Amino acid sequence: MTVTGHGDAATSPLAASVGLTDADLLAMYRTVALARAVDERMWILNRAGRIPFVISGQGHEGAQVGLAWPLRREHDWIAPFYRSIATCLTFGMTARDLMLAQYAKGIDPSSGGRQMPGHYGHVRHHLVSVSSPVATQILHAVGIALAAKIRHLDQVAVAIMGEGSSNQGDVHEALNFAAIHRLPFVFIVENNGYAISVPAERELAVRDVADRASGYGIPGVVVDGTDVLACYVAGRDAVERARRGDGPTLIEAKVTRLTGHSSDDQQTKYRTESDLEEGRTLDPLPIFRARLRDAGVLTDEIEAALASEIKAEVDDATDFAEAEPDPDPATAIDWVYAEHWPGETAPPWHQGSGAGGTGGAGGSTAPAGSPG
Amino acid sequence: MAVKTFIEAVREALAEEMRRDESVVVLGEDVGKKGGVFLATDGLWTEFGDDRVIDTPLTESMIVGASIGAALNGLRPVAEIQFADFIHPAFNQIVSEAARMRYRSNNGFTVPMVIRAPYGGGVHGALYHSQSVEAFFTHVPGLKVVIPSTPHDAKGLLRTAIRDDDPVLFFEHKKMYRSVRGDVPDGEYTVPLGRAVVRRPGRQVTLIAYGLMVHYALEAAERVAGEGVDVEVIDLRTLRPLDRDAVLSSVRKTGKCLVAYEDNRFGGYGAEIAAIVADEAFDYLDGPVSRIAGPDVPGVPYNHALEDWFMLNPVKIADAIRRLAAY
Numbered sequence: 001m002t003v004t005g006h007g008d009a010a011t012s013p014l015a016a017s018v019g020l021t022d023a024d025l026l027a028m029y030r031t032v033a034l035a036r037a038v039d040e041r042m043w044i045l046n047r048a049g050r051i052p053f054v055i056s057g058q059g060h061e062g063a064q065v066g067l068a069w070p071l072r073r074e075h076d077w078i079a080p081f082y083r084s085i086a087t088c089l090t091f092g093m094t095a096r097d098l099m100l101a102q103y104a105k106g107i108d109p110s111s112g113g114r115q116m117p118g119h120y121g122h123v124r125h126h127l128v129s130v131s132s133p134v135a136t137q138i139l140h141a142v143g144i145a146l147a148a149k150i151r152h153l154d155q156v157a158v159a160i161m162g163e164g165s166s167n168q169g170d171v172h173e174a175l176n177f178a179a180i181h182r183l184p185f186v187f188i189v190e191n192n193g194y195a196i197s198v199p200a201e202r203e204l205a206v207r208d209v210a211d212r213a214s215g216y217g218i219p220g221v222v223v224d225g226t227d228v229l230a231c232y233v234a235g236r237d238a239v240e241r242a243r244r245g246d247g248p249t250l251i252e253a254k255v256t257r258l259t260g261h262s263s264d265d266q267q268t269k270y271r272t273e274s275d276l277e278e279g280r281t282l283d284p285l286p287i288f289r290a291r292l293r294d295a296g297v298l299t300d301e302i303e304a305a306l307a308s309e310i311k312a313e314v315d316d317a318t319d320f321a322e323a324e325p326d327p328d329p330a331t332a333i334d335w336v337y338a339e340h341w342p343g344e345t346a347p348p349w350h351q352g353s354g355a356g357g358t359g360g361a362g363g364s365t366a367p368a369g370s371p372g
Numbered sequence: 373m374a375v376k377t378f379i380e381a382v383r384e385a386l387a388e389e390m391r392r393d394e395s396v397v398v399l400g401e402d403v404g405k406k407g408g409v410f411l412a413t414d415g416l417w418t419e420f421g422d423d424r425v426i427d428t429p430l431t432e433s434m435i436v437g438a439s440i441g442a443a444l445n446g447l448r449p450v451a452e453i454q455f456a457d458f459i460h461p462a463f464n465q466i467v468s469e470a471a472r473m474r475y476r477s478n479n480g481f482t483v484p485m486v487i488r489a490p491y492g493g494g495v496h497g498a499l500y501h502s503q504s505v506e507a508f509f510t511h512v513p514g515l516k517v518v519i520p521s522t523p524h525d526a527k528g529l530l531r532t533a534i535r536d537d538d539p540v541l542f543f544e545h546k547k548m549y550r551s552v553r554g555d556v557p558d559g560e561y562t563v564p565l566g567r568a569v570v571r572r573p574g575r576q577v578t579l580i581a582y583g584l585m586v587h588y589a590l591e592a593a594e595r596v597a598g599e600g601v602d603v604e605v606i607d608l609r610t611l612r613p614l615d616r617d618a619v620l621s622s623v624r625k626t627g628k629c630l631v632a633y634e635d636n637r638f639g640g641y642g643a644e645i646a647a648i649v650a651d652e653a654f655d656y657l658d659g660p661v662s663r664i665a666g667p668d669v670p671g672v673p674y675n676h677a678l679e680d681w682f683m684l685n686p687v688k689i690a691d692a693i694r695r696l697a698a699y
Contacts, residue, residue, distance in 0.1 A: 077445070112478030121477050128444060129477040133468045139434055140469070143441020143449075150397065150423045151446055170465075173434035180429070335479040336513045338537040341566055341613035344513070 062284025066231025164195025400452030471514030499671030528563030659699030
């Protein structure tokens with residue numbers, strides 16, 4: 001945050017009401033706006049034929065920033081999902097990191113260009129690599145929380161997904177186990193009302209996913225996902241509870257999906273214009289902006305400075321990622337295992353050393369005990 | 373050196389690795405006070421307590437999925453699936469997640485974990501307590517699949533698997549748990565992954581097997597030896613990564629290859645061995661690459677007459693050797 005002109009300690013009544021400073025609120029706003037700007041740029045690049053696929057977080061950003069804000073960076077863990085752009089930015093990834101994933105470039109920290117866009121991950125930031133089968137990540141977060149408890153690491157692990165994914169059996173197995181062992185775990189459901197095309201009333205027999213928490217003996221909280229600060233408070237309470245050893249919480253943030261499911265989806269086929277219009281009224285970005293302006297935290301001057309800063313950041317990220325080289329096909333055989341195995345043969349067209357690996361995001365070296 | 377049963381070797385490997393490395397934890401159904409339905413984890417809960425020997429709900433996907441997470445955060449979980457037949461609810465976690473984590477994160481995240489599961493028939497276990505499931509997993513790059521045949525290897529390979537930095541599926545033939553005994557050395561020996569062993573040298577036919585079938589193969593080789601057929605028996609021990617050189621160098625010597633596996637024949641693990649041999653040792657072959665395997669019915673039927681019909685045995689394997697040797 002470089003543009004506030006406030007001292008870090010400046011605290012409006014709004015900031016004080018949630019125990020934060022004005023600088024915190026502006027940093028949160030900046031993250032929401034940056035996530036939106038990155039996301040919008042992704043769509044432009046897709047429509048311009050520069051990147052083949054987009055999966056978007058537009059409409060979810062307010063909840064994502066608010067809920068992730070209370071976590072400790074590079075200490076706690078998040079198992080995110082494919083809409084978690086703002087979550088990843090909040091937790092330490094940069095616009096460059098995200099844009100490298102869109103372009104699937106060799107130095108993309110999420111996967112080195114191996115995964116589709118949206119499948120983020122970052123080792124140092126404790127963002128667990130995302131896959132495409134939905135809800136699997138909840139068990140990883142629960143396992144991370146289990147290890148944190150056993151190893152006395154004082155960490156909290158968070159899993160995030162949509163309400164559609166929350167119907168998977170892994171969610172039941174995860175919440176049951178996390179609750180039995182009072183693990184330091186928070187389950188966040190970003191309920192945008194649609195599982196691709198299927199509306200919530202065809203996905204859930206209850207109105208709120210949070211109702212299901214009672215079946216596991218844990219608190220279930222519904223929070224307005226357009227209210228960044230309410231999300232922050234809900235997240236803070238759940239994280240504190242988890243860190244105290246009091247067990248998991250299920251937080252359901254009601255959000256809206258402002259775009260189609262992905263760049264391959266046309267949501268006007270299954271959503272009415274009035275539904276879409278209502279969704280646009282739930283856009284967290286202008287809602288948060290208006291709230292901060294009303295509170296006197298955000299001024300014309302700050303907003304203009306932020307806007308130009310964000311545009312420069314997204315331009316830089318785009319140019320940087322576009323200029324980066326694609327991954328070398330000679331590396332496509334690397335990192336199946338920690339070591340290279342002579343019995344695992346490369347295809348006849350493969351050109352390269354066939355070494356176990358030459359780099360990679362983790363930079364870990366092959367352990368001793370390779371064949372031999 | 374002492375003579376021990378297969379299950380004792382498994383149990384000792386677990387206990388000794390848990391003593392050596394406090395990041396090793398065991399989780400599964402009934403693994404705690406009861407010590408597992410086959411007693412593979414007997415005594416661990418008493419020694420290591422609730423934090424490191426975790427009785428789970430009946431949730432195979434959770435057992436594997438939470439193990440993945442625990443492995444991401446510094447533990448080395450050894451997950452027990454009570455019977456290999458019940459591993460299928462965890463298939464997504466094993467195949468989509470554990471196997472791909474290293475590759476999809478470009479070596480960023482790794483999953484050092486072991487999944488142990490008793491497999492195999494011949495124990496009156498019927499369709500759902502007899503399955504051989506290795507082929508589902510040997511198909512998947514990123515997984516290591518181990519099937520030991522002796523107490524020595526069970527202990528040495530389980531140690532190596534626990535210390536390995538990739539997900540390892542460790543299948544133990546339940547019929548061998550108490551029926552197979554063997555010398556187990558004292559001390560902290562290991563057996564490397566990816567290394568087969570010649571159990572019986574021979575000149576005329578290469579017979580490739582793993583798990584319980586190694587014992588039946590050796591008996592079959594003994595039966596035909598009196599008829600002048602000299603069989604070399606290879607115990608693969610690790611199915612993936614495969615010790616390709618051990619297979620090919622033997623076949624290049626004998627010119628004949630028979631693969632014995634208990635699983636259904638169609639698309640089974642032995643089919644890959646047969647394909648590799650056909651591809652890479654074609655010039656040396658003096659007969660068709662052959663398989664002797666379980667019948668293609670959906671499971672091992674319960675009644676003893678039906679089960680005997682299903683299961684391979686030394687007589688059936690000896691017949692297959694004779695057919696191949698006759699070329």
